[in-house]
Amino acid sequence: xxxxxxxxxxxxxxxxxxxxxxxxxxxxxxxxxxxxxxxxxxxxxxxxxxxxxxxxxxxxxxxxxxxxxxxxxxxxxxxxxxxxxxxxxxxxxxxxxxxxxxxxxxxxxxxxxxxxxxxxxxxxxxxxxxxxxxxxxxxxxxxxxxxxxxxxxxxxxxxxxxxxxxxxxxxxxxxxxxxxxxxxxxxxxxxxxxxxxxxxxxxxxxxxxxxxxxxxxxxxxxxxxxxxxxxxxxxxxxxxxxxxxxxxxxxxxxxxxxxxxxxxxxxxxxxxxxxxxxxxxxxxxxxxxxxxxxxxxxx
Amino acid sequence: xxxxxxxxxxxxxxxxxxxxxxxxxxxxxxxxxxxxxxxxxxxxxxxxxxxxxxxxxxxxxxxxxxxxxxxxxxxxxxxxxxxxxxxxxxxxxxxxxxxxxxxxxxxxxxxxxxxxxxxxxxxxxxxxxxxxxxxxxxxxxxxxxxxxxxxxxxxxxxxxxxxxxxxxxxxxxxxxxxxxxxxxxxxxxxxxxxxxxxxxxxxxxxxxxxxxxxxxxxxxxxxxxxxxxxxxxxxxxxxxxxxxxxxxxxxxxxxxxxxxxxxxxxxxxxxxxxxxxxxxxxxxxxxxxxxxxxxxxxxxxxxxxxxxxxxxxxxxxxxxxxxxxxxxxxxxxxxxxxxxxxxxxxxxxxxxxxxxxxxxxxxxxxxxxxxxxxxxxxxx
Amino acid sequence: xxxxxxxxxxxxxxxxxxxxxxxxxxxxxxxxxxxxxxxxxxxxxxxxxxxxxxxxxxxxxxxxxxxxxxxxxxxxxxxxxxxxxxxxxxxxxxxxxxxxxxxxxxxxxxxxxxxxxxxxxxxxxxx
Numbered sequence: 001x002x003x004x005x006x007x008x009x010x011x012x013x014x015x016x017x018x019x020x021x022x023x024x025x026x027x028x029x030x031x032x033x034x035x036x037x038x039x040x041x042x043x044x045x046x047x048x049x050x051x052x053x054x055x056x057x058x059x060x061x062x063x064x065x066x067x068x069x070x071x072x073x074x075x076x077x078x079x080x081x082x083x084x085x086x087x088x089x090x091x092x093x094x095x096x097x098x099x100x101x102x103x104x105x106x107x108x109x110x111x112x113x114x115x116x117x118x119x120x121x122x123x124x125x126x127x128x129x130x131x132x133x134x135x136x137x138x139x140x141x142x143x144x145x146x147x148x149x150x151x152x153x154x155x156x157x158x159x160x161x162x163x164x165x166x167x168x169x170x171x172x173x174x175x176x177x178x179x180x181x182x183x184x185x186x187x188x189x190x191x192x193x194x195x196x197x198x199x200x201x202x203x204x205x206x207x208x209x210x211x212x213x214x215x216x217x218x219x220x221x222x223x224x225x226x227x228x229x230x231x232x233x234x235x236x237x238x239x240x241x242x243x244x245x246x247x248x249x250x251x252x253x254x255x256x257x258x259x260x261x262x263x264x265x266x267x268x269x270x271x272x273x274x275x276x277x278x279x280x281x282x283x284x285x286x287x288x289x290x291x292x293x294x295x296x297x298x299x
Numbered sequence: 300x301x302x303x304x305x306x307x308x309x310x311x312x313x314x315x316x317x318x319x320x321x322x323x324x325x326x327x328x329x330x331x332x333x334x335x336x337x338x339x340x341x342x343x344x345x346x347x348x349x350x351x352x353x354x355x356x357x358x359x360x361x362x363x364x365x366x367x368x369x370x371x372x373x374x375x376x377x378x379x380x381x382x383x384x385x386x387x388x389x390x391x392x393x394x395x396x397x398x399x400x401x402x403x404x405x406x407x408x409x410x411x412x413x414x415x416x417x418x419x420x421x422x423x424x425x426x427x428x429x430x431x432x433x434x435x436x437x438x439x440x441x442x443x444x445x446x447x448x449x450x451x452x453x454x455x456x457x458x459x460x461x462x463x464x465x466x467x468x469x470x471x472x473x474x475x476x477x478x479x480x481x482x483x484x485x486x487x488x489x490x491x492x493x494x495x496x497x498x499x500x501x502x503x504x505x506x507x508x509x510x511x512x513x514x515x516x517x518x519x520x521x522x523x524x525x526x527x528x529x530x531x532x533x534x535x536x537x538x539x540x541x542x543x544x545x546x547x548x549x550x551x552x553x554x555x556x557x558x559x560x561x562x563x564x565x566x567x568x569x570x571x572x573x574x575x576x577x578x579x580x581x582x583x584x585x586x587x588x589x590x591x592x593x594x595x596x597x598x599x600x601x602x603x604x605x606x607x608x609x610x611x612x613x614x615x616x617x618x619x620x621x622x623x624x625x626x627x628x629x630x631x632x633x634x635x636x637x638x639x640x641x642x643x644x645x646x647x648x649x650x651x652x653x654x655x656x657x658x659x660x661x662x663x664x665x666x667x668x669x670x671x672x673x674x675x676x677x678x679x
Numbered sequence: 680x681x682x683x684x685x686x687x688x689x690x691x692x693x694x695x696x697x698x699x700x701x702x703x704x705x706x707x708x709x710x711x712x713x714x715x716x717x718x719x720x721x722x723x724x725x726x727x728x729x730x731x732x733x734x735x736x737x738x739x740x741x742x743x744x745x746x747x748x749x750x751x752x753x754x755x756x757x758x759x760x761x762x763x764x765x766x767x768x769x770x771x772x773x774x775x776x777x778x779x780x781x782x783x784x785x786x787x788x789x790x791x792x793x794x795x796x797x798x799x800x801x802x803x804x805x806x
Contacts, residue, residue: 005700030704037622037697037704038732038740042746051751055731059706089730093755098422118628174418174435206547234447234553236439237496241779243416243433249338249378249493254443254548264432273450290431333767373692419750419803 002082004127008043008075008115017069019107019136022057026104030056037131048099054135054143055094059106071112072131072149079151084126091130091148097141098177098189104137113146126152139183141287173245175288181211185222194279195223207261229277229296230257235271252278253293267290300442302388302570302674303521303528304333307641312632315409316508324353324404325361327510332362335514336525337398338638342514344369344396347469348379348403348635358402369396373536375544376413377583380636381674385534388516397516397652402635404510404630412506413437422556423618429546439495440545441668442531445588445639446497452603456497459587460488461609463501463629466584468617469616474651477505478630502587505626512615513644518679529647532660532677533569537561538670545668556589559596559664562673564661567598570675574598577675578658579646580620581639584627587666597662617654624653636665643676680804682777686744686772693738695764695791700725705731715764727761728768733796737786741800745782749802754779756798765788780804784785 024030026049035045042050049057060066066073076087099105109132117127128150133138135143178186188195197209202220212219235253242248246266253267255277268275278296283289307471308330310316312324329477332339339362355370369390371649373379374401380403387399407413416435435439435475448454467483470476483501491500521528523578539557541550550557567573574597580594591605600608624633625642632638641663645651658678689696695715701713707729709787718726732753743748762768769789776783780803784801788796 033704034735037693037700038735038739040735040742042739042742042747050735051704052731052735052754055734056705058621060730061706062708064708089758091757092730092734092756093753095753096751099750139429172555174421174430176426176431177422177424179424180592182424182427197538198514208425234443234450234548236434237493238433238436238439238444239493239495241415241436243435244633244778244781246416252439252443258683263548264429264434264548266433273446292432299788413779418781637731 002078004078004082004115004117007078008112011071011074011238012112014069014071015068016109016111016134017071019109020058022106022108023061024057026057026100026102026106027076028102029212034176046102051096051143052094054096054100054190055284057106058135065108070112072147075129076151077116079089079127079129084151084153086154087122087149087151089147089149090128095144095164095192097143097175100137100142100288105195106142109134111135111234114269115288118199121152122149123150126150135270138180142181157276173284181209185209188223188225189281189291192281194226194228196226196259198222198224205259205261208262224259226257226279230255230275230277232267232273232275233262234273235267237271254291263291268292269295300388300392300531300534301518302342302391302515302639303518304384304531304644305346305512305516305521305528305585305643306331306332306337306525307522307644308332308406308512308552309641310510312475312507312509312634312638314506314508316406320406320410320516321353321361321565323506323508323510324351324358324402324512325409326364327401327404328358328400328514331512331514334526336517342377342396343367343401344387344390344499346371346373346399346401348372348376348383350376350379351403353402353404360464364442373672375666375669375671376636377585380583380665380672381534382672384480384513384515384531384640384674385559385672388531390536391515396520397520398517400509400512400528401515402512402638403635405635406506406508407633407664408506409607410508413651414503414506424657425546430638434546436495437545438498438523441586441588442495443548443666444553444592446586449497451554454606456499456653457485457489457598457608458477458591458609459502460485462584462587462590465614466627466629469624469653470630472662473626475652476626476631477507478626498586499536500586503579503618504585504633506567506633507634509632509634511634511641513637513640524605524616527648528679529644529676530679532675534571534672534674535565535569536670536672537565547586547668556591556592556596556672559593559667559673562664562671563597565592566673568673570660572660572675576583576607576660577620577662579624579643579655579661580622581627581643581661581663582607583636583639583664584623584629585666590622593664593667597664608664616655621655624651624655637662640674642672647676647678680700680745680774680775680777684737684774686740686770686784689743691767691770693728693762693764693768693770695726696704697729698764701735701778702729705729705735713745714805723761723763725763725765727763730758733758733762733788735797736768736788737800738800740772740785740786741802744772745802745804749804750760751802753801754798756796758796759794760790760792762788762790762795766792770793773798
């Protein structure tokens with residue numbers, strides 16, 4: 001007897017599959033074929049691709065096969081063995097962080113998010129298998145998909161609909177965009193480190209960061225990890241309008257860190273200029289941790 | 300510069316124009332050409348803001364402008380206003396074009412509202428240090444400067460409010476102003492709700508639908524046209540050290556607008572006049588605190604002294620430096636500063652509703668907190 | 680574009696040509712989307728539309744209504760009855776959330792066999 005849950009845990013532990021490259025860079029002929037087939041006359045897709053095409057770029061193709069480390073393929077194999085031989089897709093939730101431009105080279109990684117079951121559904125007993133794919137341009141995550149299939153043992157009388165899965169979307173906090181020059185910072189917050197760019201040439205500390213030191217011209221930025229202590233240099237109490245992911249009123253403080261650079265963040269407390277603060281990290285999700293400030297009692 | 304503004308045109312200023320932005324642009328340009336006594340076929344140059352949604356070629360199509368030899372855009376939101384005239388004047392001086400129209404038209408109230416949080420703007424790397432932290436509106440971005448300014452110079456919310464009161468007083472007697480006949484008191488200002496502390500509702504300019512256009516040509520050509528020309532005595536742009544758009548928070552000093560200081564130096568040097576020669580000041584007023592800082596950057600008073608300068612009554616129509624006689628963007632309309640240039644032209648012509656006596660020179664500034672621009676307009 | 684606004688109903692005729700050309704344009708070469716004999720052999724009544732096309736149609740339905748300046752941020756769909764060749768797929772939609780410029784639109788795509796797709800699309804309207 002196959003222990004589906006144990007196998008699922010093993011596959012989930014493997015984490016993300018290795019990045020798989022799209023066959024071609026984002027290109028106009030493919031876009032035009034897609035627009036023509038779908039019948040979409042949207043005039044805007046001359047330099048960017050339709051967002052809903054994101055998965056198209058990384059399809060395996062006519063003779064394509066799943067890679068060995070593909071978690072969905074592995075999980076399908078296990079469920080086949082366990083007697084759940086039929087499959088139907090139930091959900092595809094795609095989030096587009098930005099529009100993709102001509103010439104950009106996509107890659108995709110996939111991880112197994114969840115396997116639940118066995119459940120009785122209209123189609124028969126089965127397991128819901130959920131994967132999460134991320135599309136990348138270089139190191140930048142540009143789109144994500146949560147994809148769910150029902151892998152089931154066909155019942156006598158197949159019904160029309162699989163069991164519905166509820167999703168309740170709510171206003172999401174604004175996410176930073178991240179590029180090569182700034183990723184060290186967001187990597188740091190994920191690890192609970194407040195990183196300040198430090199020039200590899202002359203040691204200049206700088207925030208916000210940039211690729212070239214304005215003092216010495218070096219292009220080898222490094223960073224130091226800040227103590228995370230500073231004082232409020234200025235602040236705003238935001239009342240109107242509503243801000244996605246925030247409850248008004250809330251305070252945003254411009255903090256001068258002890259290392260000498262200034263940084264913005266939400267502040268939890270009664271603010272005043274000159275007040276001592278320290279950094280706090282709030283995990284938004286696996287990819288994003290936001291730094292913010294709270295009063296510091298030491299002085 | 301060998302250039303003059305010879306025509307001004309505008310649509311009505313409203314909260315819901317009921318027409319497309321292109322129609323607003325086309326109507327404003329047509330009105331400006333009629334004012335200048337020129338035909339669409341005389342136009343060979345067009346300049347607008349990067350933010351404007353109306354392509355030069357679309358405006359040319361609507362107007363029946365057959366050929367263009369010069370078209371250009373200026374970046375950084377309202378900071379572009381006076382720079383459109385600079386572009387036009389340079390084009391005319393160099394012979395790149397003979398007649399250039401500068402335009403700006405939008406449905407900024409009924410359509411895309413700048414005062415709301417622009418989630419899409421977070422895609423910009425610079426904005427990734429502010430928007431995700433919850434700092435996502437122009438008002439809040441200015442409020443961060445204002446708080447520090449108050450801290451360093453002891454300015455108060457009332458000091459900001461006096462700017463709103465003056466603008467609304469001037470708008471009250473301007474029939475074209477949205478707030479015509481609706482002056483406010485300092486108490487009204489103090490009792491208006493917080494938007495982003497320390498900014499109250501009445502510190503923030505209104506949102507408007509409308510369009511404004513300006514016609515620029517050479518001084519020789521201007522002599523043969525019906526309107527009294529407003530000569531471009533000086534025009535310049537300004538950006539300064541460690542410049543950001545609205546969030547230049549990482550400089551040594553948060554109480555200044557050094558990019559406006561760059562503009563000031565350029566204007567005084569090129570025009571040969573100084574602050575004491577300015578008869579009317581049309582200062583960009585999307586948020587009141589930056590009017591105070593501009594007065595300091597432009598040399599009308601010392602650092603931190605703007606609150607006393609304002610309280611002295613200098614900015615009244617009969618004061619030493621009449622401010623925004625049309626009511627500014629707080630009172631007349633928010634047209635990204637272009638309506639202020641039109642007011643400058645009227646003050647030179649002597650045809651403004653709140654005309655100041657004996658105007659030789661008008662100073663006009665563009666958007667603050669962003670890379671910006673400025674103009675000195677004068678008699679021939 | 681306010682909460683409660685309905686999108687105009689839209690009908691897609693899922694001809695075999697449509698099913699096949701969209702499957703190929705989305706680089707989906709599974710036989711059930713282009714080979715009727717094999718599709719029937721696998722227990723299906725005909726070839727049917729692939730998921731990537733459904734996603735594309737949902738996006739098109741919303742952007743046709745919202746205009747070319749709307750930015751699509753999210754397409755979340757739940758899949759139901761297949762949409763076979765010769766089916767008519769009817770789309771209905773309604774604005775269910777609006778936070779400033781961010782709109783959430785609920786979309787249903789229905790054939791004679793039932794709901795083919797239900798979902799939500801998040802867009803941002805700049806003007």
